[in-house]
Amino acid sequence: MLTLPEIVTRPEQPYAYIPFTVRMDQMQTPADQGFSSLFPFLAGQGIAPAAAPFYNYRRINMADTLDVEAGVPVGLAGQEGEGVRFGTLPAGRYATVAWHGHFDGLVQATAMLIGWCRLVGHEFDMHARPDGDYFACRLEIYETNPASTPDPKDWVTTLAFKLAD
Secondary structure, eight states, rough: OOOHHHHEOOOOOEEEEEEEEEGGGOOOGGTTTTTTHHHHHHTTTTOBBOOEEEEEEEOOOTEEEEEEEEEEEEESSOBBBBEEEEEOOEEEEEEEEEEESSSHHHHHHHHHHHHHHHHHTTTBSSSTTEEEEEESSSSEHHHHHHHTOGGGGGGEEEEEEEEEO
């Protein structure tokens, strides 16, 4: 199930992340890419997540590779190390939609959000280069922890794509 798209204003948000580059056909479930290293590293510094974890798609080239960040909002930045970095998600207007179901439905949910934005004239905060489309912030937020909610029909994932000012 997919909610209706809407525009929301998000404040800037400090976050911790592990960047990685992957081919689209090698993209796996969220738990398999970065989070298994990120959470123990933060716990070792006494840093608790401030909200749900996410992927931030920074560069997308569907025919080649994606640059992605496995991240989580935090209250304060800590010491970087072991591949973990800290940054700030930008404030601004975001096009959002929530997908209820297994992660494999996110491709269609993403296509719907992109199509809706094109239809109503919203432009993403991104720029194109020969090696792909670079986004200011394109989030896939994993609202549900599959470990505590094992039934995929109960999972919720929010897409939040920053719009151009």
